[in-house]
Amino acid sequence: xxxxxxxxxxxxxxxxxxxxxxxxxxxxxxxxxxxxxxxxxxxxxxxxxxxxxxxxxxxxxxxxxxxxxxxxxxxxxxxxxxxxxxxxxxxxxxxxxxxxxxxxxxxxxxxxxxxxxxxxxxxxxxxxxxxxxxxxxxxxxxxxxxxxxxxxxxxxxxxxxxxxxxxxxxxxxxxxxxxxxxxxxxxxxxxxxxxxxxxxxxxxxxxxxxxxxxxxxxxxxxxxxxxxxxxxxxxxxxxxxxxxxxxxxxxxxxxxxxxxxxxxxxxxxxxxxxxxxxxxxxxxxxxxxxxxxxxxxxxxxxxxxxxx
Numbered sequence: 001x002x003x004x005x006x007x008x009x010x011x012x013x014x015x016x017x018x019x020x021x022x023x024x025x026x027x028x029x030x031x032x033x034x035x036x037x038x039x040x041x042x043x044x045x046x047x048x049x050x051x052x053x054x055x056x057x058x059x060x061x062x063x064x065x066x067x068x069x070x071x072x073x074x075x076x077x078x079x080x081x082x083x084x085x086x087x088x089x090x091x092x093x094x095x096x097x098x099x100x101x102x103x104x105x106x107x108x109x110x111x112x113x114x115x116x117x118x119x120x121x122x123x124x125x126x127x128x129x130x131x132x133x134x135x136x137x138x139x140x141x142x143x144x145x146x147x148x149x150x151x152x153x154x155x156x157x158x159x160x161x162x163x164x165x166x167x168x169x170x171x172x173x174x175x176x177x178x179x180x181x182x183x184x185x186x187x188x189x190x191x192x193x194x195x196x197x198x199x200x201x202x203x204x205x206x207x208x209x210x211x212x213x214x215x216x217x218x219x220x221x222x223x224x225x226x227x228x229x230x231x232x233x234x235x236x237x238x239x240x241x242x243x244x245x246x247x248x249x250x251x252x253x254x255x256x257x258x259x260x261x262x263x264x265x266x267x268x269x270x271x272x273x274x275x276x277x278x279x280x281x282x283x284x285x286x287x288x289x290x291x292x293x294x295x296x297x298x299x300x301x302x303x304x305x306x307x308x
Contacts, residue, residue, distance in 0.1 A: 029108075029127030031066065034120060037083060038063035046127055051102025066125075071099040079110070086112035086123050095130060106131045147221040149199055150206035158220035158228050159280065162273075165230060166280045169273050176273040177239035179229035180287035181209075181246065184265045184299040186225035189255065197257040198225075205264070208253060212246045228284075236272060236304070243268045243302045251300055265300035267291050272305075 023030045029046030033039055039057040047054045050069055057064050070076040075096035082092035092112040099105040109130045115122040145157040153161075165176040183205065190198035202225065209227075210219045218230035229246070231239050250266040269290030277283050286305045294303035 028129075029125075031125045031127070032115070033066055033083075033123055033125065034063075035087060035122075037065045037067055037080075039066060040122065049098065049103050049106065049127075049129075050100045052100075069098055069100045069103075070096065072097060075099075082110070082112055083123060086114050087121060089114055095134075098127075107134045150203055150221050152206050152210065152227070153218060153220035155220065155222045155228075158218060158222060158230070159284075161218050161230055162228075162280045162284065165232060165273050166277060166283065169275055169277060173275055174233060175235060177231040177234045177236060178271050178273060178283055178287045179231065179239070179243050179246070180222075180269040180271070180284070180291045181227040181229065181250075182267050182269075182291050182295070183225040183250070184267055184295070185262055189257070189262055193257045193260065200257070201255050201262075201264070204255065205250065205253070209246055209249055212249050213242060228287075236270075239270060239272075240302060240304065243270055247300065247302055267294035267299050268302045269294060270302060270304045 023041075023043040024045075026043060026045065029049055030041070030043040031039060031046055032041035040063070042050070042052075042054045042057045044054070047057060050057070052064070067076050067079060070079060075098075078094060078096050082094050085092045093109065095107060095109050097105065098108050107130050109128045111126045111128075112123050113125075115124050145153060147154045162178065165174075168174045169176060183201075186198060186201065189201050202221070206219075206221065206227075213219055213229055214231070214234075216232060217234075218228075218232075220228045220230075222228045229242075231242060234242075247266055247268055250264055253264045255262045255264050269287040269292070271283050271287035271290060273283050290303040290305040294301045297303070
């Protein structure tokens with residue numbers, strides 16, 4: 001006998017079943033937590049992301065706090081802060097990193113809203129996976145700051161950092177140094193072997209030389225065969241030592257293409273960034289001028305701007 005016809009579901013049961021079907025079919029994670037941040041509801045998708053079942057998350061007297069699924073302190077503290085905002089009646093939306101023990105880590109956007117019920121203060125959350133979007137943004141940000149050929153920072157990022165050092169020199173009397181590096185034999189390689197050889201030379205030079213500067217310094221490709229180095233909080237004696245190491249590293253390099261071998265060298269112009277510097281453009285121009293002098297003196301040398 002079909003007892004469902006004898007005992008049809010109440011309208012309330014029907015609406016609850018309809019609501020449950022809706023949240024379980026949602027493309028976002030959905031949860032409800034109490035004022036202790038413990039789960040009362042978790043839809044099917046969120047439970048799967050967390051590597052749990054809804055029953056394990058919401059078992060009576062064993063409810064799991066949502067904060068258990070943030071393993072980094074920054075995300076955990078951010079959730080707590082935004083949760084308190086939501087409890088006070090202010091809707092919250094933020095991004096943080098979910099890192100469940102039994103699930104796949106992912107970046108998520110969480111929206112929190114307070115639910116006014118007689119049973120107590122509850123907060124409903126909607127969790128959207130933004131991992132792919134963040135990866136695309138990170139990739140775009142990387143390309144905006146880096147040179148596609150060599151992987152070094154590009155001229156735009158170099159000039160931005162140069163402006164920062166110029167401001168710190170003016171405001172804090174800090175001392176920095178700019179190195180302007182120009183390869184001496186690049187045109188010979190490019191003209192005799194073609195642009196593919198020239199590109200490969202630049203890649204190999206970038207990989208060889210960036211290890212010669214300090215970890216926190218800025219190494220960038222400025223364009224063509226020209227490179228720039230910003231030595232932060234660096235006295236001139238140390239800067240000249242670094243420039244000589246850089247020159248020596250390049251001079252010790254033999255570039256091979258097909259059956260030909262090229263001896264490579266570089267001329268390096270050096271200019272201080274101090275309170276007396278007139279502008280970032282002036283510093284860059286002075287380092288370029290010193291590099292030009294180094295070339296006129298026979299190439300493969302370091303030249304200090306204003307020096308002999």
